[in-house]
Amino acid sequence: MRIGITCYPSHGGSGVVATELGKLLAERGHDIHFITYDMPFRLGRFHQNIRYHGVEAHRYAVFKYPPYDLSLASRMAQVAKEYQLDLLHVHYAVPHAIAAVLAKQMVGDHLKVVTTLHGTDITVLGEDPSLRDVIRFGIQNSDAVTAVSDDLVRQTEELFCVNKEIERIYNFVDTRVYYPRDVEPLRDRCCEKTEKLLLHISNFRAVKRPLDVISIFHRVASEIPARLFLVGEGPEMPKVIQRVQELGLDDKVVFLGKQDEVAQLISLADLLLLPSEKESFGLVALEAMACGVPTIASNAGGIPEVVTHGQNGFLAPVGAIEEMAQYALMLLRDDALHQNFSQAGLDRVKQEFCGLKIADQYEQLYAKVLSR
Template structure:
């Protein structure tokens, strides 16, 4: 029998995305003699699961139907009773409510992470959702926002007390995401606007295409003409393809879908763009900065904490195609500026957003909560026992 404590990560769906990348990085990098891991997907998982290289990680798919899916609470409870984890780590609103099932199942430590908000509630003001979060405050041992913006929101809008509200910055693998060895020469010879992310409303890829249409009229003919690369899959990909085709841009916009070679693709970009409506701390921005790219992004969520306007990139208002186009044009016109901001971005990531620091922080949090709860009280037993 393996006595290494088990962490169960509960997520809505394990698919290509920033949150999922962080989850996999934590599992792969956390010392094997310190914690074991399992993943419970409320719906399902995809080929992305193959990125898990740690042996022995079980993945469970509960195939939750749309809507409340009340029966899933019982399934989560039964599964947790069987697995007997030391820690349950839930991610974002869709998974938060299952902390109650973990409490009833006697899971000693319950952690909930907030990685961002969606397009339907970009400021986190939904009364029903925040009521649910407030009801869970006594059940959840620690709330983990990934940006100072989210930490302030949890404190003031939800009411999470400071002692339960712990910021852990997202991290990036700076060895994998490195600048192109040819650097400035590549930037000077092309103008490729690139972005990576799930094709859904909160990322506003349709707005990026609008900005790209405006951008094409702002670049003189004697300079490299811009191209656009949007990497990712998602529910709005068909609509995005239709918009690109209708605008006659099929030869200038590449939509390759989900890819596993993101680091290599980023080395072909000149500028990274993220026109999101709402965000936490986007992993793709950290990856782009680590790759030495200047970033043009919207001034929402935790993005201004990462991108220093005028030093590592340019911040623009959300849903403003004109401002986005002009910011992108500045880098296409001035490759030296793009190179300078790219270097500054790489240095900022190396100083503040290490993947090793992130993994160490999560492992330390698991350790601290397990030690505290073991010291001061016995693990909570199920009310049915």
């Protein structure tokens, strides 16, 4: 198959999944064409079956803002015609599904559109009345629609009342990249042997509740030797730094900024903290599980579909800082329990979230769409 993929190429779960899916499909012999405004950061090394096509939105005097969505649609149509694409697989309804539908109208009905919903386009943009109709239009006019969790399927159907079948296909990890690594020498340089290492990775927006992360860690560190690694950047970071200073945790919290490759960092950790207010899937929790690291998380959104409470992690209500801290201490103090959780997570990744299994599901969906 000849497949065009459009996603946000910057850091973020949707871009990671879209790029990794494209790489897996290319390994299976499909021709993959990434159509984005920048090279996806996870695209990595050259592959003979992968091509990148940039999108440029030029400024014109009559436009207050560069018309990116129109430029994207035009570029999609150009690539579809030149390379005889069979379908466009777009990640996010706005603007990608809208641009793909427009490109299909320019090229012809033989070009199919598959839209994958990742969450923000539904849970955040969908709450904006000015965007609701256009998001619904993108969903309704796609040839197939998928969502990354059952919870997101439910939210989409409730919010948009669409008469469109939405198939749940989970996110995944490449277990050739995410696996428990031998990082003992590196860990010895990062923290004391007696210290437990906790980790949080996010874009540090308020919805991720990074201040809760600091509060949970403060309670843990008051009872056992511990250190916290923070990976990522975002608008809440100044508040996080201030809270760390107020609590006197400067020597225990390490700010690592954005990191392109996090598999080794995750393997360093004993626990991942994910107390998000909203999370359509929780890809970072899945990445942690694949590295043998249990997660302490909120029971928001799709997280319970990834983290099984009491088996490979612990879940608590959003904002339940004390409860999450107690769960963290339980795991950090009991090596046998921690090992059981770690192994249960590895087993679940292989059974439910293996990249090869998810790629099979997408291939079957593509074939069904193209056979209509």
